[in-house]
Amino acid sequence: MSRTLIVTNDFPPRQGGIETFVHAMATRFPHDAVVVYTSSEPGAPAHDAALPFPVIRDPAPMLLPTPRITSRAAALARRYACDSVWFGAAAPLGLMAARLRRETGAARIVATTHGHEVWWARTPGARSLLRRIGAATDAVTYLGASTRGPIASAIGPAAAGRMARLVPGVDSEAFRPGLDGRAVRERYGLAGRRRGLEVEGLGIVFLEAAAAGLPVLVGDSGGAPDTVRDGETGHVIDGRSPDVVAERLIALLTTPEAARAMGEKGRAWVAEEWGWDRSYERLARLLARDP
Structure with a gap:
């Protein structure tokens, strides 16, 4: 059975736009087809206990693409037989992609970009790191034309050819006419x-x-x-x-x-x-x- 390892710093109970995005995607996977590896956060045990899929919290308050974090991500992918990886935010965690593929044999690796990767794309040192992420993943996603342009330029023509649009959704029941805010x-x-x-x-x-x-x-x-x-x-x-x-x-x-x-x-x-x-x-x- 196919299973995806989500690697992210952006997961509730931390609040924010990317957190909402990643959580909404995670909860739509079949419950036995997803595992989340994320950073520690106050209030996480109670939050995670209510979810129907495994959430593994690293002791660190922020995941970085260090050898230790990458080793643990690889170990989790093997433990749960994950054949795909999704980086909820491409930078910087997507820098783990090449090693994860070597050590786990992941068939598909996808990295999602948001607004902050545009800064990476326009900064010389960070730009080269973004190119490495593009080369090591099967798809880099983008929100729209304004973010695709600079990111595509940074990751190079081959990776740019594999880019795909992936946008957050809107709950039209929560946001409806007549609400008083x-x-x-x-x-x-x-x-x-x-x-x-x-x-x-x-x-x-x-x-x-x-x-x-x-x-x-x-x-x-x-x-x-x-x-x-x-x-x-x-x-x-x-x-x-x-x-x-x-x-x-x-x-x-x-x-x-x-x-x-x-x-x-x-x-x-x-x-x-x-x-x-x-x-x-x-x-x-x-x-x-x-x-």
């Missing part, structure tokens, strides 16, 4: 995003808004445009121009029927194209012996 915003003191230097690989918040039946305005940078069908479910605009932002907002606010129609189209699009099950099916195909 004021209580949550007040509880956590949320009043808007802070500025940061991280690359916006996708912008899942825009898809969640669309799932809630809202028209969406996104800036034309990073992966945000991938989350909108421009002119159908919302608009892609120059986010640096207050006049443009104001113009589009006024148009939506003064034409409620048109805005409502955009929201309805957005919700239908998310339900059809951005479900978690669809993302899992793509990952399962990448990990299969004959993808």
